[in-house]
Structure formats: C-alpha cells, structure tokens
Amino acid sequence: MTVRTRFAPSPTGPLHIGSARTALFNYLFSRHHGGTFLLRIEDTDRARSTNEYTRLILDSLAWLDLSPDEPPLFQSARAARHAEVARQMLEAGHAYRCYCTPEELARMREEALAEKRPARFDVWRDRDPAEAPPGVAPAIRLKAPREGETVVDDLVQGPVRVANAELDDMIILRSDGSPTYLHAVVVDDHDMGITHVIRGTDHLTNTFRQVQIYHAMGWALPRFAHVPLIHGADGAKLSKRHGAQSVTEFREQGYLPEALCNYLLRLGWGHGDVEVVDRAEAIRLFDIDGVGRAPARMDYAKLTHLNGIYLRQADDGRLTEEVLARLAGRSDLVLDEAAMRRIRALMPGLKERAKTLVDLADSAAFLARRPPLPLDAKAAAQLTENARAMLRQLAPALAATDFSAPALDAALRRFAEATGRKLGQIAQPLRAALTGSTVSPGIDATLAALGREESLARLRAVTG
RNA sequence: GUCCCGUUCGUCUAGAGGCCUAGGACACCAGCCUUUCACGUUGGUAACACGGGUUCGAAUCCCGUACGGGACGCCA
Numbered sequence: 001m002t003v004r005t006r007f008a009p010s011p012t013g014p015l016h017i018g019s020a021r022t023a024l025f026n027y028l029f030s031r032h033h034g035g036t037f038l039l040r041i042e043d044t045d046r047a048r049s050t051n052e053y054t055r056l057i058l059d060s061l062a063w064l065d066l067s068p069d070e071p072p073l074f075q076s077a078r079a080a081r082h083a084e085v086a087r088q089m090l091e092a093g094h095a096y097r098c099y100c101t102p103e104e105l106a107r108m109r110e111e112a113l114a115e116k117r118p119a120r121f122d123v124w125r126d127r128d129p130a131e132a133p134p135g136v137a138p139a140i141r142l143k144a145p146r147e148g149e150t151v152v153d154d155l156v157q158g159p160v161r162v163a164n165a166e167l168d169d170m171i172i173l174r175s176d177g178s179p180t181y182l183h184a185v186v187v188d189d190h191d192m193g194i195t196h197v198i199r200g201t202d203h204l205t206n207t208f209r210q211v212q213i214y215h216a217m218g219w220a221l222p223r224f225a226h227v228p229l230i231h232g233a234d235g236a237k238l239s240k241r242h243g244a245q246s247v248t249e250f251r252e253q254g255y256l257p258e259a260l261c262n263y264l265l266r267l268g269w270g271h272g273d274v275e276v277v278d279r280a281e282a283i284r285l286f287d288i289d290g291v292g293r294a295p296a297r298m299d300y301a302k303l304t305h306l307n308g309i310y311l312r313q314a315d316d317g318r319l320t321e322e323v324l325a326r327l328a329g330r331s332d333l334v335l336d337e338a339a340m341r342r343i344r345a346l347m348p349g350l351k352e353r354a355k356t357l358v359d360l361a362d363s364a365a366f367l368a369r370r371p372p373l374p375l376d377a378k379a380a381a382q383l384t385e386n387a388r389a390m391l392r393q394l395a396p397a398l399a400a401t402d403f404s405a406p407a408l409d410a411a412l413r414r415f416a417e418a419t420g421r422k423l424g425q426i427a428q429p430l431r432a433a434l435t436g437s438t439v440s441p442g443i444d445a446t447l448a449a450l451g452r453e454e455s456l457a458r459l460r461a462v463t464g
Numbered sequence: 465g466u467c468c469c470g471u472u473c474g475u476c477u478a479g480a481g482g483c484c485u486a487g488g489a490c491a492c493c494a495g496c497c498u499u500u501c502a503c504g505u506u507g508g509u510a511a512c513a514c515g516g517g518u519u520c521g522a523a524u525c526c527c528g529u530a531c532g533g534g535a536c537g538c539c540a
Contacts, residue, residue, distance in 0.1 A: 008540095012540070157470090160469075162468065167467095181539070208468090237533085266476065266477075274488090274489095294533085296476065299476060302491080305490055312503080352502065353503075424498090439500060
C-alpha cells in the first residue's frame, strides 16, 4: 500500500506553529515511506476563511520546504459530494432528519449538563418525519449505534475506546445543506485515498464519530495518528503571551526554516541522542513510533540555540541577502555597493556570533555607516585621550600593510610588541573606533572587510 | 460535570524487567581557549508525580490517587 498523507489547515489565520509541526510530521512520514503528501484547505467556514490566509499558509509551507506534491484541494469545492454522501446515509438508514431549532438544542445541552449526563440531541431519531414542523429546514444527523463501543487503534495513543452510549448523533449536514467539518473530513479523506491521518490530539475524540461514518458507508478506515499539542512554557495552550506562535512571526524574528523544522521535529519526537537533524536525515529516521504521547512545551531558548547552529552552517551569500533585506529600511545606514561588499566579506565572522537573522543584521549594521560613527557607552569609554593617541600612532603601521587579514594581524602584533602593550589594549580601542561598539568579529577581519580607505577614515574620525 | 489521554532533570528527550550509580540536548554555574563577543572545550547542579501490587529483580507490567491536557457546536 502506498502511503498518502495530508495536511488540512483551515484558512482562518496564519499557519500556527503546532500546525506546522503536524504538516512536518505528515510530510516526513510520507517521504519516509515513499508516499505522497497532500494539502487540503478546509474552508467550509465561509465566514472566517479568507484567500489571504490561504496564501499566507501556502507561503509558510513553501518557506518551510513542506510544499505538497499536488495542488491543494479546497474543501468548499466539494460540498455537493458531501451532501451526496449524507443523502446516501439517509437512504441506507444510517442518518435521519432533525427538525430541532438551535434554541431547542441549546436548552437540551443545558439540561444535560445540569443533570450531569451526556447530551443526546436524538429526539428525531425515531420520530415520524410526518410530525415535522412546517417550514423548518432539517439538518441531517448520523444515526450512531447505541450499543457496544467504538475503538480507534491509534498509532500514537494506542487503542482508544469509548462506549457508544457516550456518543451523540452528530450533525453531518446543516439545515442549509452545507456539510459539517467532521463529515467533510471523512468524505474527503476517503475520496483522496488518504491512508494515514496524522493530526493533533484535539481531534482524537472526534475520531470516534468519524469512524462511525466510515462504518456506515462501508469504507475502509485509514490509520490514525494523533500527535500531542504544543504548549507554552507554563503548560497552558500556546497563546499570544507566550511569544511567537505563527510561522510568520518566527520568520520575522530571524529564525531559519531548517532550524525551525529541526526544533519542531525534536519537540515530541526522539530518536536516541540525535539533536541536529537535517531534512534528509529526518526523512530517513522519522517514523510514528518515535512520537511521544505527552504534550510538549515550547522552549524558545533551545530553538534559538539550534538556529545559531544552522546560521553558522548557512551559505554566506544567502545570509548576506537576508541581512540586506532586513537593513534595507534603515535611514541611518548607507547600503551602497561598498557596504554590501563589506557585509559579504565579514559574513563568516558575523554569522559565527549571531543566533538569529535579527542579531546578524544588527551586528552588520556598522559596516553600512558613515563616519563619524555613533559610539555606544562602552565604546566611548574605550576611546580615552591616551587611546586616541595610540590609534593616531597605529594608523601608519596599518596603512603600510596590504590590508589583508594576516598582514594586519602581523602588523598589530608588531605594534603591540614595539610599544609594550598587550594585544587587547590595542584591539579594543581600535574596535571601538571602527565599529562604534566593543563587540565584533576578529579585529583583523574587521579591518580587512572595511578596507584601507574606510578603516583609516574611521580612525581619523576619532583621532582628529 | 461527563468522556478520552498523558506524567523521567527547569525544558525537550533516551529508556521496550536486570546493560540505570537513569544517558544526551537546551538553560544555568565554574574552569580552559582568546584580540572583544561568540564558537569550541572540560567539569558541575538537576528527574523516574505519589501509593499499592506482580516479580528473585520495575523508570519499564497491573491497579488506585494526585496533577496536567484534550473533547463534549448546524466552529474548524
């Protein structure tokens, strides 16, 4: 059997980080088994679904390199098919028309709650349709079995069973003829030939009733795998106050897609001691049996650490592009040819020190400034009268080199020895003058990246 | 409230009855490296929720309790 999985977001918001992980698991599972990964946009809630969100979700998936193997299927386009299946169930006696009004249902729900019993809503189950009130359009309800139990043999949670007496007759077709989500999902998964339904545990209890639809239609069940949800640091459902929660936000905050995927993979999935797993390795190692059963908490610090690892491995040209894009809007910088060249030249040293693209862009900004540079407090403290005098003396020694990093390093060491100073006593004031701060890549590499003209200009700006 | 599920260092996890004096990673602390900051490196603090069983032996199996999460919509 060829594995077919699907990711099925509803376009009512940006792609949530938990959904992204569900997409990743579906993707990895299908790839691991040589199968197909599909996308279905669940836009049956016409009021809340928008094309903008659909596009945003597609963008986020592409950014994460989790694009589906086929164009997405829009659930809204299949309403006729959903209604057809509901009609078949009606004819076969597996469903019935319900003439209850929303008000009546709300009252029944309250009464059931007050009496501490599950709500039923099955007043029309065996009632003669001839008694139907005039002018009321009926909804169609599943005629669920009352005896026995329904079992979901879940790939993650194991066999999960519930007594059928606990389950109500859910609505499969609304009174306006549109399908409910629970019903549409079953019909679509069946028609799409989905073999493995991998989704969040918030759908686990719904699965019982969906299984009853499969049974009613005589369809083969797919395998289900319900993966735990992602929580915030306090164990509660991930929400705004925990920090970033949509893929879009993580992207803005300077995380690399490969780092985010690696982090998400390790959240709720383990394989021995592996921590840093690239895509190819993930496809090779991933399987459902490695997925844990307990919800996991989002750990932004660990994500940031992982991001630093991927940042250091990333291509310098790519990172330069990212940095330029982030610096583009800043009015205090001059992003001319020379500045871009400097950023590209110093990238190996810059990326070594950054954890996110935001850090990286910040640390590169000094390369795109014009002297005189603004000095931060620590840098200003470095540039004492003595230090400025020392820099005035140092400038010719630097100017005499070819401005390659090794030559500059050698010149600095000679100068240190000749003037009886430690290297740090020279490097720090020099760094302050060159960068406006006390933190930067190696001073030789920084000088080389700035180039002879710019470096000497920056020195003149502080030595007068 | 009812039903379903879960519980190993602060966090993510390894662990399939003896290999566990419970391993790795992040975070944290200390040392080393050093031209600043990072990186790297060495070491350290730190966990089997609790109570009963089963067994020669349990983090691993069973039952309770506590705590946590999810579901109970003509939302998805």
